[in-house]
Every structure is written in structure tokens, then in C-alpha cells.
Amino acid sequence: MGTGDPFGMPVTHIMTAGMGGIRTAGDLVAWMQMTRRMKLADAKGYVAEKLGVDVMDLVDEDVMYPLRKELGIGTVTPEAGGPEGILAKCRVADLLDIEINSVNRFKAQMAK
Template sequence: MAITHALAAGMGGVRTTGDLVARMQMSRGMRLGEAKAYVAEKLGVSVEDLTDEVVMGEVRQDLGLGRVHAVAGEPKGMEAKFRIARLLGIEINSVNRFLKKSSLG
């Protein structure tokens, strides 16, 4: 059922920008339209591009935001979340915890 909803009406997760739009709802309480516009502006793309796998695959690769494929040399997991926090201008709880626990921040 989760897959049906994702295909029928989901943002696409890391295939596109679903995780990024979700983060704006979660961190700032933004409604959907505002969250999409915010993410599009930060990425330098149109709102329509946010769910285009081809455009967003390239953008995520260029910005190192993590992608579906675990490509050698590209940021993954926590590495990508550091970049997402900086790009969106938000605090990510696990990123802050990583800094603290690794004595980097």
C-alpha cells in the first residue's frame, strides 16, 4: 500500500526532493506549497522540477545530497545530511549530534 501511495501521489523521496520538502514541513512547520517553493528556490530549480527524477538526479549529484544509487565517491547517509542542512539552512538533529559526539562541533 505504501508503494501505491508513493507512486500515485508521493514526492519521490531521494529519487527527487521528497526528503527535502518533508524536512521543511518538519523543521519549520511549512505547508506543502510553501515547503516546495522554499526547496525549489534553494536548489535553483522550478517547483515543477522537484518531482522530475532526471533533473533532480543531476542536481542531487552536483550538490552531493545523496541519491538512490550508492555511487562510489559520492556523499551518502550522514555525509549527505550535512550538505542538506547547510543548503536548506535548517538544523538537522542527527547532524548536530554527530558533530557533538565526534567532538567536531
């Protein structure tokens, strides 16, 4: 993405082609691109397998909202006191079997 007003740039791109971030499974697919250099199809396939869902389900709110709540990996409508932020990312790292730098740093400090 790049420069432009919020409505014209991020809102339009996300509505047109975005996976939906933590609203669905966009963050999880992004993690696989970042940590394993996976191309889009491979990243989607990996995440779908880890979640036990079909690839098409990754952007289906009806599937992902309850699944994210069940797994405790954060949603766009967080429950007060529920998992979000670094706690959710700790679970994402375990779920996807990946190294997340912030999570590793956080856990190292917790261990002291």
C-alpha cells in the same frame, strides 16, 4: 501512511502521489515540513528557491538526479564511496539552512 502489505500500501501511495524521496526532492520538502512546520506549497517553494529550480522540477528525475549528484546530497543509486547517509544530511542542513538533530549531534562528536 498506515498498515497494509508493502505492495498495496507504500508502493501504491508512493506511485500515486509521493514526491519520490531522495530519488527527486521529497526528502528536502519533508525536512521543511518537519523543521519549519511549512505547509506543502510553502515547503516546495522554499526548496525550489534554495535549489534554484522551478517547483515542477522538484519531482523531475531529469533535473533532480544530476542536481543531487552535483550537490552531493545522495541518490537512490549511490556511487560507491559517494555521499549518502549522515554526510548527505550534513549537506542538506547547510543547503536548506535548517537544524537537523542527528547532524548537530554528529558534528558535536566530530568536534571533540
